[in-house]
Amino acid sequence: METVNGKGQILDGHIFIYPADEERVDIHDLQSFMRRNIQYAQEYKHNMQMYLGNHDILKQQRRMYGPDNRLVANLPHYIVDTYNGFFTGIPPKISLDDEANNKALQQWNDTNSLQDKLSEISKQTDIYGRSFAFVYQDEASNTCVAYASPVEAFMIYDDTVARKPFAFVRYWRNTESGLWCGTIYYADGIENFAGTSVEDTETPNPYSMVPAVEFYGNEERQGVFDNVKTLIDALDKVLSQKANQVEYFDNAYLKILGLDLDEDGDGLPDANLIGNQMIYSPNVDASNADVGFISKPDGDNMQEHIIDRLVSMIYQVSMVANLNDEAFAGNSSGVALQYKLLPMRNMAANKERKFRQALRKLYRVIFSAGKVTKSKEAWQDLVFDFKRNLPINMADEADTLQKLSGIVSKETAFRNSSLIDDPKKEIERMKKEKQEAMEEALKYAPSATDQMKNAGDTNDDEE
Structure with missing residues (x-):
């Protein structure tokens, strides 16, 4: 403190x-x-x-x-x-x-x-x-x-x-x-x-x-x-x-030691090497000449x-x-x-x-x-639901949802799935689709009234 x-x-x-x-x-x-x-x-x-x-x-x-x-x-x-x-x-x-x-x-x-x-x-x-x-x-x-x-x-x-x-x-x-x-x-x-x-x-x-x-x-x-x-x-x-x-x-340096490259007597080597990263030290006796690149340990x-x-x-x-x-x-x-x-x-x-x-x-x-x-x-x-952003296997998640059906509530199952953003909205969509499917089935069922059948035929004709 x-x-x-x-x-x-x-x-x-x-x-x-x-x-x-x-x-x-x-x-x-x-x-x-x-x-x-x-x-x-x-x-x-x-x-x-x-x-x-x-x-x-x-x-x-x-x-x-x-x-x-x-x-x-x-x-x-x-x-x-x-x-x-x-x-x-x-x-x-x-x-x-x-x-x-x-x-x-x-x-x-x-x-x-x-x-x-x-x-x-x-x-x-x-x-x-x-x-x-x-x-x-x-x-x-x-x-x-x-x-x-x-x-x-x-x-x-x-x-x-x-x-x-x-x-x-x-x-x-x-x-x-x-x-x-x-x-x-x-x-x-x-x-x-x-x-x-x-x-x-x-x-x-x-x-x-x-x-x-x-x-x-x-x-x-x-x-x-x-x-x-x-x-x-x-x-x-x-x-x-x-x-x-x-x-x-x-950018290694070339060393020319103990070797005289000057033949015209101007004090410089005849080859155009001066200024090209070269170290030049002439010697009349070339028996111990050393020519090579200077390097440091690797x-x-x-x-x-x-x-x-x-x-x-x-x-x-x-x-x-x-x-x-x-x-x-x-x-x-x-x-x-x-x-x-x-x-x-x-x-x-x-x-x-x-x-x-x-x-x-x-x-x-x-x-x-x-x-x-x-x-x-x-x-x-x-209610806060955080999910980690990991690669998912959609087939495995769909299989898990199917196995959880009847064991836990739909909202709980959907909440633990990365395939569904809003569990409540998804349940509402499922209810709406189920209701529409039932109405469609009743419309063409043998027990449906003539009024329902005629209404269905009229809609088909209009379409």
Whole structure:
């Protein structure tokens, strides 16, 4: 635990704490929190630069002599995109049991592109270790949701055991005045500030709670490649040195020692070799002449070994599977593949539990405005269904659904199938198709009335 100037504290994982008995954050305490978050933002930005491929090796001072290759193995990009695709590649299903509330929920999710925003929140969590989603009302009083990175926002929790949100802060630097400006979201109001002054006017908060939620994959707020950054830097260095060595052999120097190539007496060899990477040292006595290329010891085997070791350790420590590895080639059984993906599945399972909790808090804020569902307490009845994005065998899944028929409910069976996006809608479609089939069968049955048959014939003629 770290104490900042004023009443605030900072826990491990860059978690800001403030006394719960205070009504507002003192402006000087807020400035202290902002300064610390700006310091932490350097680490967040460094992670983003690694994800984008701007690694530290590109910023090092250039060598004065010899080849100077700067190769970047952008494994952070591969690790983040692979893990995020594994976790949210199949969008999670969020539903309610009540039909009317569920219809309103799905419509709101589609209108606000929640699945896309949730995927971006998940990616930010993998890069930075945390991300934020906040709720607001637009000009038409519609409830909307947006996301923010920890580079530009932070959450302040109270000092109780429950660690409830005390305030959410978004900030930016004003380009004209040079002051840090921002907005503080409290449970009972929203304030704007600029520098060390807070505006007198306060905007009411329609949600009666802090309208923001922090998303993270683990309590330590670590990104998915935080533990392997030194290994990635070492891999960049080894690859660059190997490229330098290859270029060195391409530019090898020719040595001509103890051999006089000057016949016209001008002190230069008659052959046009000067300037072509040659070392020339003539000697009248050519009995000990030495002509050849200067070379240094070949460390290719050692370099290949350390490259393989670094790549293996990066995937092993980050717990993200290397899908290009030979272990995933061939006709491995489903159980064998599950074991190979077990570390990544375990990490995703822990992240899913954190995301379920955060999503339930987020929908509690959303429903509190009374614009989405009829019941403000519907957030307690939400059903979340996360599926891992893995290759599927449609024939096996169809066979599994058939075997589950009569053992579990259709909704339960459909919920565990990747072939069906919305179990409730699928059940409604099945009922509708069954009803239409029954009506069609009754229309042409021998026991059908003449009126039904004539109606059917008329429709056929019209068609």
